[in-house]
Amino acid sequence: MRVLVILCSSSSSITNPPKPSTTPSHHHKQFKPSSSHSSKLSPTKLPSSPTPSPFSILHSRSAPLSTVRWDTKKTHVSYLANIASKLVRDGKLQDFAMLVESVVVSGVEPTQFTAELSVDLIAKGISGFLRDGKGRRSVIEVLRKVDELGVPPLKLFDGSAMELLVKECRRILKCGEVEEFVELMEILAGFHFPINEVMKTSDVIKICARKSNPNMAIRYACLLPHANIIFCDIIYEFGKRGDLASALTVYEASKKNLSSTNMYIYRTAIDVCGSCGDYLKSRHIYEDMIKEKVTPNTYVLNSLMNVNAHDLNYTFHVYKNMQKLRVKADMASYNILLKACCIAGRVDLAQEIYREVQELESSGVLKLDVFTYSTIVKVLADAKLWQMALEVKKDMLSAGVTPNTITWSSLINACANAGLVEKAIQLFEEMLLAGCEPNSQCCNILLHACVEACQYDRAFRLFQAWKGNKAEKTFGKDDKGNINGNSSAANACGRRVTSMSHFSSNLHNLYYSKGFVFTPTTTTYNTLMKACGTDYYRAKVLMDEMKTVGLFPNQISWSILIDLCGGSGNVEGALQILRSMRADGVEPDVVAYTTVIKVCVECKDLKLAFSLFEEMKRYQIQPNLVTYNTLLRARSRYGSLHEVQQCLAVYQDMRRAGYKSNDYYLKQLIEEWCEGVTQDNNQNQGELSPCIKTDSGRPQSLLLEKVAEHLLKRIAESLAIDLRGLTKVEARIVVLAVLQMVKENYSLGHPVKEDMLIILGTSKINAEIDKRKLEVKDAITKLLQDELGLEVRPMGSKIALDKHIDKENSVDLSPKSKDKLARNGLANEYKHSTRRPVVIQRLRVTGESLNHWLQRRSAIRQ
Known part of the structure; x- marks a missing residue:
């Protein structure tokens, strides 16, 4: 026999234990529990006994703890396990912990005792605590206690209890209590709970990023397996929200917590620096790698070059270091170099790289992809070298690479930049025949080309044809069923009847047999508003249509409308549009203000022009070079000191803003104004x-x-x-x-x-x-x-x-x-x-x- 001390409080739901056979007999039949029925004991089945229960003995000040003795055989372990299970069921977790401690102190093996526990009853009790959301701390304290005693806390949970625990964890996180959630996860991880199954890691990371709490994200990542991947996800999420400081905090923590070098983390940190617009930080990360004698791989160096692609010299510096480090450049490396040349406008250097990769392709080292061809085409398109761009297209087709939408858009843009509207439309038709569906950007390029060439009617015809079901209403049909333009439209287009007839036939053949889904954008409507010429009311109808289709006019839309209204000399109308712009929820920018100022200057309302300039500064809108020049050239002569002071104040503000001004015009006006002092003293008034x-x-x-x-x-x-x-x-x-x-x-x-x-x-x-x-x-x-x-x-x-x-x-x-x-x-x-x-x-x-x-x-x- 071993001494078992019961440290639990009394409860009416707990029965008296069975009396050992050595005690004196009573006036009723003795109850003998068995191992198979011990977990099903009920208070109604137990015999009454005059002997005080161990719980009453425990709470009796006169009864010593050593007077209670229990047999440690399996029957009695099962009985105690049943009592412990019912304690949890009844919500008496502290009593349960005290009973477990007594059992363990008595010498019972924790595994033996745990095996006899009724998981159903325990899970039911724990679920009751978790369900009301108030007993979470009590549950954790009990779990910690039984864990210290050697009882695995995970054994106390079944499926329903685990589900409620997960629900409680999600509730905590949903309430934004990130620190409390992470602390709970740390506790559960210490109990060997599968915390990666408790919550989706991405949800935890998103909330940490939303709360700008990188420290909690770091602590959470350290609890999970594959922490190296989790750290990358955290850095990326903070970077996506523009919180570069927190992202770099996680990056530094990853280097301390991870045992091995992870190139993916370096690459993610560099990419985040680029997305947050701080390319200098990406260079510091690269320098730290070199100092730590870590050789970056191709992907890290590619990311570094891509982030710094706006700096052609640095990009090529990284490329040379790649060669020194004997890191093999892939196709993406050369594509990034071409991108840097495109941004810098270095056509010669881009052509040199293009020839180099062609040689590598001929030797079987590399295979040019569609991105390579598209980038070199864009470089040539920006330089208006449309003929060379078409030659690249031939190289592309001969290499078996199919042009994509970006390639076709760049080719069309090359011809559009050169003013070759007919060639641009021809390429557009080839694109449709090749089965490549154009996107909105491609269509906008074509519309812009028509507007720049003053072919306004053609721009509207294209737009109506792309809208599909409205094409027949716009063009009508001739006797042969072909779509033709009406005579007024042909006259508006400069009487291009022959070319438009051919164009309309192509529209009928392509946009119906090779139809594509066209979704106009705000840029589409802005381009069409420019095609309205001086027709303000037509542009206003387009803006209303834009709102009807679910698009919102932007600052460019309003500026175009202001310019069209002011073109007819309607200063009040232009000013009213500026006010309506702000009332519509679009804050006027420098272009909108400058457009209204230009209208005021052209209509000789200089007082209003300068008051709008002051209003710009009150709204902290920085004037641009066009704004300053418009005001400085507003007057052909000065009539008063106030006018001179106004223009000199604008001039000084312009110089402080860092703009270089053409001082000659202003100086001539001031000279003329100054010489007015001497005119009354000279006999020849007009002679200076x-x-x-x-x-x-x-x-x-x-x-x-x-x-x-x-x-x-x-x-x-x-x-x-x-x-x-x-x-x-x-x-x-x-x-x-x-x-x-x-x-x-x-x-x-x-x-x-x-x-x-x-x-x-x-x-x-x-x-x-x-x-x-x-x-x-x-x-x-x-x-x-x-x-x-x-x-x-x-x-x-x-x-x-x-x-x-x-x-x-x-x-x-x-x-x-x-x-x-x-x-x-x-x-x-x-x-x-x-x-x-x-x-x-x-x-x-x-x-x-x-x-x-x-x-x-x-x-x-x-």
Whole structure:
């Protein structure tokens, strides 16, 4: 006999155990359980006994635990297993754990005890806990306890219990509780549960990616078999959502958790860098591989070249490294090189690669595929080399490679780019006869070719013919049953009756006998809207039809409609379309705004044009080069300071945006505006000073920046004109621009309150003032005194330190100059500094003479 201590709480559903034969007899028949019926014991079948149950003994403070003794034979193990099973059935998991612990402590083998458990009862109890979703933690705690005691937790689950457990796990994941789900999976994995069967791995990965939680995805991947594949799937899923940082976190974790190098993970990480638009990261991954002395395979290097295909030099650098590493290039490698040449527009290099792969094919090393031919055809098509593209088509057919839709589209595009509409249509017909069904892109290319050639009616005929059942209504039939175009359509197409008759016959033969499914796209309708010419209402009908077929007009659609409306001079209509665009849920882009601005400029509504420009900036829409040029060329002359300031502000904004401007036109307008200052003083009003002729070959940006610097100042600022670095012509324009500003401010009630200071330039101490500065000084003095009648007084030279001169350019000062520096308190600074002092030459125009001049001008205007 062994001592068995029962550590369970009392329960009415648990019967008293059978009394051993050595105990005194009672007044009723003794019950003897058997192994075959022990699991079916019921409280109604047990005899009553005056002896207290072990549970009552357990809860009695006076009864020691050692007083309860049980036989460890199979009969009693079965009996205890039955009790334990019923405890679980009744939801008393803690009592069940305590009973199991007592059984194991008593020396019963866990496997023997587990074999006697009633799985049905236990599964029923566990299912009850899991069903309400509140007892999950209790179940886990019990499983952990029995696992520590050596009882396999998996043995406690049947099919229904496992199904409920899976359902609970799915509920947790569906609620977005990723961390709780992963923790549960880790616990179940420790119990040897098949967690790969609990949930679809892809569902877990998607939710982790949606929650941007790479750490939970990493922990989950480490629990599963084939973790190397799971890591690749996780990297790809994060990359698909544009979360490159999380994808790279998983990539770094994969290198730490995987025992061997996995090329597929490297390749996936590089591909994700490309899809997220960060090609530099892909290069870092490749460099890390090289540093770790990992030799990449062909697929990794192909991915690296493909991601960096926009950089032709780097792509070929990787290709050369592939040769150095003795990694064999396959057909995909050469196709990517051709793609890089296509993006860079390097036709010569693409032809060289094409000849090389042809030689490899002749030697049996490689076999050119349809992608190779299609890429080289596209390279030639973009370069408008349609004849060479057709030669490639012949090579393709002779090699036994059948052109696909992309190949035919590229061939049609080659002829379309060259303006060969008839040839493009002929290729389209060949495509249909070859049994290749065109896609929407191919059809759009053909429509675009017709529009570019101004064959608008032909574009509509093609569109109607492709729509199938509407073709007969569009073209009608002649006596022979052929589809013909009506006379008005033929006249609209430039009276191409003969060619259109042949074209219509081909339509009848091909689009019905070789019919294909045509699904128009937004691009299709946009192209047809351009084919409307100046017919705004027809374009509006097309846009409505687009919505009817389930397509949504995009920004290009609205911009085309704005342009057609504005072409008839309807500024209000164009502006209303812009407002309707935003109300329809499409945010206007720079093209839409620029189109409306162009309409306003053409209709001379410049105030509205500049207000739309300001509205663009409020909506944080960056103007493009066309926007800036449209505004800068809006005026043929300037009539006020406000107009000049507007255009100068646009000019400076354009320069800050990084665009190069043609300054000549703007400079000419500013010169004309500035010379208005001197016209009242000259007898010949229409004759300008010969000084205004600009210096040939000199960039105008410095002049315009100087003018803008002074004219965009506030009125309250001091009148100081800096002419340093300007020629005498440019200096004259700047001075006249400031005087024009002063004159207009005076007319608005802002008199001059101080002198005007003119800074001519700097010169080195003890060095002669060069000839150019003397010319500027003489020209400005002559302008102010002789032409305008202003009082000009020279000012004394001002000594300052040039902060831009280094020690190598410094010179020794004469004693007189050193004394002058000492009087100005600069001697010590110069002694310990490598900066050299400079002399600033200045002129002063008295405020009194400026006011007299302004009064005279005002009197002349009156």
